[in-house]
Amino acid sequence: MTGLTSLDHGERIGRLEGIIEQINQRLSDITRRLDSLEINHRRDFRWLIGLQLATWATIVGLRLFGG
Helix, strand or coil: CCCCCHHHHHHHHHHHHHHHHHHHHHHHHHHHHHHHHHHHHHHHHHHHHHHHHHHHHHHHHHHHHCC
């Protein structure tokens, strides 16, 4: 071996654990942001469907009753 001591291994493991904690935190932040985007897209989709239905109802109403 290259003469690594158990302290060297402990330091390396500690650094790896720190890196893993940072990755977990970043992934949870990304997940939170994606959840927020999903909620916004759902809201936008509902608006779009509502506008399409209102437009369709207007066109049908004009065709039937507008002459």
